[in-house]
Amino acid sequence: MNESLLKNSVGIVKPQKFHFGSPLHLRSGKVLPNFDLVFETYGKLNTNRSNAILVCHALSGDHHAAGFHSSEDKKAGWWDACIGPGKVIDTNIFFVVCPNNLGGCAGSTGPASIKPETGKFFGPDFPVVTVDDWVNSQAMLADKLKISKWAAVIGGSLGGMQVLKWAISYPERLHSAICIAAAPKLSAQNIAFNEVARQSITNDPDFCKGHYLDKGTYPKRGLTLARMVGHITYLSDSAMRAKFGKTVSDFEKEGDNFGRDLRAGTLSFGFNVDFQVESYLHYQGERFSKNFDANTYLLMTKALDYFDPSFDFNGDLSKAFSASKCKFLLVSFSTDWRFPPERSREIVNALLNTRKEVSYLEIEADQGHDAFLMPIPRYTSALKSYLYRMYDEIKDNAP
Amino acid sequence: MNESLLKNSVGIVKPQKFHFGSPLHLRSGKVLPNFDLVFETYGKLNTNRSNAILVCHALSGDHHAAGFHSSEDKKAGWWDACIGPGKVIDTNIFFVVCPNNLGGCAGSTGPASIKPETGKFFGPDFPVVTVDDWVNSQAMLADKLKISKWAAVIGGSLGGMQVLKWAISYPERLHSAICIAAAPKLSAQNIAFNEVARQSITNDPDFCKGHYLDKGTYPKRGLTLARMVGHITYLSDSAMRAKFGKTVSDFEKEGDNFGRDLRAGTLSFGFNVDFQVESYLHYQGERFSKNFDANTYLLMTKALDYFDPSFDFNGDLSKAFSASKCKFLLVSFSTDWRFPPERSREIVNALLNTRKEVSYLEIEADQGHDAFLMPIPRYTSALKSYLYRMYDEIKDNAP
Numbered sequence: 001m002n003e004s005l006l007k008n009s010v011g012i013v014k015p016q017k018f019h020f021g022s023p024l025h026l027r028s029g030k031v032l033p034n035f036d037l038v039f040e041t042y043g044k045l046n047t048n049r050s051n052a053i054l055v056c057h058a059l060s061g062d063h064h065a066a067g068f069h070s071s072e073d074k075k076a077g078w079w080d081a082c083i084g085p086g087k088v089i090d091t092n093i094f095f096v097v098c099p100n101n102l103g104g105c106a107g108s109t110g111p112a113s114i115k116p117e118t119g120k121f122f123g124p125d126f127p128v129v130t131v132d133d134w135v136n137s138q139a140m141l142a143d144k145l146k147i148s149k150w151a152a153v154i155g156g157s158l159g160g161m162q163v164l165k166w167a168i169s170y171p172e173r174l175h176s177a178i179c180i181a182a183a184p185k186l187s188a189q190n191i192a193f194n195e196v197a198r199q200s201i202t203n204d205p206d207f208c209k210g211h212y213l214d215k216g217t218y219p220k221r222g223l224t225l226a227r228m229v230g231h232i233t234y235l236s237d238s239a240m241r242a243k244f245g246k247t248v249s250d251f252e253k254e255g256d257n258f259g260r261d262l263r264a265g266t267l268s269f270g271f272n273v274d275f276q277v278e279s280y281l282h283y284q285g286e287r288f289s290k291n292f293d294a295n296t297y298l299l300m301t302k303a304l305d306y307f308d309p310s311f312d313f314n315g316d317l318s319k320a321f322s323a324s325k326c327k328f329l330l331v332s333f334s335t336d337w338r339f340p341p342e343r344s345r346e347i348v349n350a351l352l353n354t355r356k357e358v359s360y361l362e363i364e365a366d367q368g369h370d371a372f373l374m375p376i377p378r379y380t381s382a383l384k385s386y387l388y389r390m391y392d393e394i395k396d397n398a399p
Numbered sequence: 400m401n402e403s404l405l406k407n408s409v410g411i412v413k414p415q416k417f418h419f420g421s422p423l424h425l426r427s428g429k430v431l432p433n434f435d436l437v438f439e440t441y442g443k444l445n446t447n448r449s450n451a452i453l454v455c456h457a458l459s460g461d462h463h464a465a466g467f468h469s470s471e472d473k474k475a476g477w478w479d480a481c482i483g484p485g486k487v488i489d490t491n492i493f494f495v496v497c498p499n500n501l502g503g504c505a506g507s508t509g510p511a512s513i514k515p516e517t518g519k520f521f522g523p524d525f526p527v528v529t530v531d532d533w534v535n536s537q538a539m540l541a542d543k544l545k546i547s548k549w550a551a552v553i554g555g556s557l558g559g560m561q562v563l564k565w566a567i568s569y570p571e572r573l574h575s576a577i578c579i580a581a582a583p584k585l586s587a588q589n590i591a592f593n594e595v596a597r598q599s600i601t602n603d604p605d606f607c608k609g610h611y612l613d614k615g616t617y618p619k620r621g622l623t624l625a626r627m628v629g630h631i632t633y634l635s636d637s638a639m640r641a642k643f644g645k646t647v648s649d650f651e652k653e654g655d656n657f658g659r660d661l662r663a664g665t666l667s668f669g670f671n672v673d674f675q676v677e678s679y680l681h682y683q684g685e686r687f688s689k690n691f692d693a694n695t696y697l698l699m700t701k702a703l704d705y706f707d708p709s710f711d712f713n714g715d716l717s718k719a720f721s722a723s724k725c726k727f728l729l730v731s732f733s734t735d736w737r738f739p740p741e742r743s744r745e746i747v748n749a750l751l752n753t754r755k756e757v758s759y760l761e762i763e764a765d766q767g768h769d770a771f772l773m774p775i776p777r778y779t780s781a782l783k784s785y786l787y788r789m790y791d792e793i794k795d796n797a798p
Binding site: 027028029030127186189192195196198199222224225228232235244269270275276298302337 | 599631676
């Protein structure tokens with residue numbers, strides 16, 4: 001392994017798995033009689049168990065947030081840029097826990113798991129799970145780890161929604177809620193894109209009504225297409241332009257000549273790939289389709305669509321937060337058109353209405369929704385300083 | 400027929416069809432040895448043949464721009480809001496011509512036509528056509544109609560791109576170019592969405608590699624999905640919100656209570672339709688899929704992707720326009736995120752660089768890209784006054 005990769009890294013990590021034998025009552029009314037959660041931890045839990053941070057993953061994430069699984073591993077965990085010794089979430093002082101969510105496909109019980117009662121894959125029979133259910137199962141994980149109160153619960157996008165729900169459902173069990181690039185609920189446009197992704201998958205004849213694993217196949221084309229749609233919404237128009245070609249006005253701004261570098265080569269005058277962005281999306285989509293379960297993708301999009309913490313409070317988001325006791329940090333990114341800054345400001349306003357302690361950071365960044373994963377200096381330095389200050393507040397808390 | 404529908408209408412119209420026996424050399428290098436164009440006309444050509452306006456349609460449009468096809472017809476042509484006696488394009492003074500583009504599926508030669516040589520459908524063998532090819536075929540139509548110079552060529556979206564190409568390819572043959580809600584070429588994001596639409600269609604097993612007509616089937620699910628994707632990009636986020644539900648901040652702005660009316664009813668906790676926007680998109684997509692040819696849809700998206708009039712001028716859009724002699728009107732809409740105002744301003748800037756007479760109108764409108772089809776007062780009154788002033792300039796032109 002390249003030594004430089006290990007610099008400031010949590011190093012080689014090993015996922016752990018807990019079995020939960022007690023039933024989980026889901027928001028849908030269904031009950032999971034028992035389940036597994038796979039998770040990773042980084043850093044050390046202090047003796048008074050006050051320095052634990054829960055990291056919640058987004059749609060396509062998992063428990064592998066930092067470090068490497070083996071010395072041959074070339075790719076670090078999905079948030080390695082921010083988790084490690086001396087990094088934003090400094091594992092020299094914090095104990096970080098990141099579980100794979102229920103319904104996931106990286107080791108926690110989900111559609112690609114074997115249903116113990118039948119010995120067959122859950123497949124489409126796995127119940128629809130919600131952000132509420134995830135937060136409840138994460139609380140069970142905290143119990144088992146004997147963490148009565150998180151120093152912080154932190155996450156971006158769908159992960160940020162779990163953060164909000166933690167603050168509402170378990171007001172005594174977190175000191176800080178850090179919600180990045182999220183929204184109080186989806187817009188009609190967000191839901192529309194999710195529905196397109198779902199249709200892409202279920203239209204694929206290899207989907208077999210969700211029983212593709214039993215049939216020894218998988219909906220590669222459908223999942224590829226779903227991911228292509230998603231990917232477009234994660235990138236800003238300007239990020240795409242920077243990656244795949246410039247418009248006339250870009251060149252004007254830069255004082256450069258006019259360009260036409262969107263093209264991948266000579267036009268095919270057919271239906272082959274003609275533009276760089278097409279081959280990029282195909283590549284990203286196909287790569288994703290090999291490593292992700294289609295039923296899980298469907299479940300994750302529904303969890304997004306269903307998220308609405310105000311629902312139980314007659315649509316009043318402020319009321320939803322009224323019992324919360326933690327402090328809040330909200331972060332948004334200027335070119336994120338999936339969950340734009342105005343959606344974070346809705347949350348900030350709801351929190352202010354109910355007199356919570358809230359900080360809000362709006363970061364200028366060109367990368368669109370994906371920015372939340374990137375080490376953008378103003379973002380990471382602000383987050384890091386927030387966490388260090390918080391550490392001083394919580395480090396001596398009683399167990 | 401309801402009499403009120405006929406008020407200010409061009410009334411019952413009958414499409415005409417011309418056969419062109421001379422070959423059309425396509426941009427791709429291929430040749431169409433002969434072809435048909437179907438078109439409609441409204442109003443009367445004056446004696447000196449100076450009052451003709453060419454209307455160019457967009458991706459899913461056709462030659463039926465105004466009026467009704469029969470007394471049972473409940474739906475008027477696609478731009479009936481703007482074409483008729485006393486309307487924006489006033490058929491009391493103008494003679495309006497609207498053809499269905501080559502490769503279309505409404506009567507002009509296209510993939511759903513019978514190839515004379517084989518007696519079978521063209522299907523996927525119909526050549527890829529470009530905006531350049533359309534403009535050339537429209538010029539042949541003008542020849543046949545003995546219209547040597549259009550008073551105006553006008554179109555929105557992909558129609559606006561044809562307008563630009565007219566000004567470049569046939570500088571002597573139009574007095575005015577009116578280009579609405581268009582762009583000088585597609586962005587990477589635009590192309591990405593088109594590629595998703597194409598994949599949706601070609602992934603459908605009923606697409607049969609384009610030979611679905613020969614096989615007596617059609618890719619309904621694929622075309623539905625493609626249209627769903629398109630439809631999302633035609634509507635602004637705010638238009639969707641207005642149609643399908645409001646966010647917390649909307650209700651705050653309006654001083655109303657918080658709402659949750661995105662939902663279609665009780666959540667299914669399954670993969671049924673849960674939100675109004677889903678059923679709307681399904682309905683729109685399915686309705687479209689019944690009336691449109693999938694191969695044509697593929698061709699239209701490629702014509703969009705390939706459009707780049709600067710390409711033959713070393714990427715310099717100003718140079719592309721340097722030989723143009725017409726005056727220009729550009730129109731854009733504030734919430735159009737498919738072809739936003741900045742893309743129209745790129746065209747305006749290129750025209751100014753080469754000292755053309757250009758007017759530019761940026762309209763505040765909530766409807767996104769679709770706004771160009773709608774009778775928005777500031778838009779229609781400006782366009783109408785522009786056309787009346789133009790009429791005074793051209794009405795006495797020599798034939």
